[in-house]
Amino acid sequence: MEMITSQLWFDLLGTFVFGISGGMLAVRRELDLFGVMVLSLAAALAGGVLRDVALGDTPPAALRDARYLLAALAAGLCAFAFHRGIERLAKPVMVFDAAGLGLFAVSGCQKALSLGVAPLPAVLLGVLTAVGGGALRDLLVTEVPRVLREDIYALAALAGATVVAVGAWLGLAPAPVALLGVALTFALRVVSVWRGWRAPKAPGS
Structure with missing residues (x-):
């Protein structure tokens, strides 16, 4: 029960911070209010929907529990209304993205484990939850998804x-x-950006 409760709150918090990252990216691309909300919803909800579909937990939690949609919409409105203040942070999109990445990696793995999934596939589902929303967000603004970069x-x-x-x-x-x-x-995530760490590349490539 404790794992299920923490998974829900990490899920909702991850939804909000990923929604902020999507909304801020939309503002930077000079999209209108509708565009900001679309990118916020995509970033906030896509990873969790993919996880739930993979687990056979349908309809996905984002469509059963209004709190997910409300968190994503609130994040988009915050990005739209307060983007000047948020921009004062160093690399705000990256910071919120890193926070959402951690929250969703944890909540995704927790949910898989709570449903009886073995540890290794549960870890992979945690990763899928974490990277899914960011990948869709980046694709919608024609960027190579961060998960595919170095x-x-x-x-x-x-x-x-x-x-x-x-x-x-x-x-x-x-x-x-x-x-x-x-x-x-x-x-x-933050230190890798700060220090310029890169994932290994194929020898000679």
């Missing part, structure tokens, strides 16, 4: 989801483990 992205989500799976295997309390997973993913 910088650390999916690897950060993989690390956070692995922490959750290992914690569940060891029987540790879900909430602290989840916070550690989010923090690890966020730190890896």
Whole structure:
């Protein structure tokens, strides 16, 4: 029960912060209010929908629970109305994206484990949850999705989801483990951008 409760709140918080990242990217591309809301909804909800469909949990939670849609819409409106203040952050899209990445990697893995999925596929579903919304967001503005670029992205989500799976295997309390997973993913993503870390490329390519 504790894992299910923390998974719901991490899911909702991840929905909001990913929605902010989508809305801010739309504002930067000078889209109108409708465009901002579309990008916010895409970034906020796509990963969770993919996860739920893969788990056979249909209709997806985003279509059963109005809180998901409200969180995504609120994020889009915040980006539209307060983008000047948000832009004062260093790399705001990246920061919110990194936060959403960690929250969704953890909540995706938690949900899979709570439904009886084995640890390894649960970790992969955590990664899918984390990268799905960002990939759709980037495609809608004709960018190569971040998950396909050289910088650390999916690897950060993989690390956070692995922490959750290992914690569940060891029987540790879900909430602290989840916070550690989010923090690890966020730190890896932000530090990789700051330090210019890159994922390995094929030798000679």
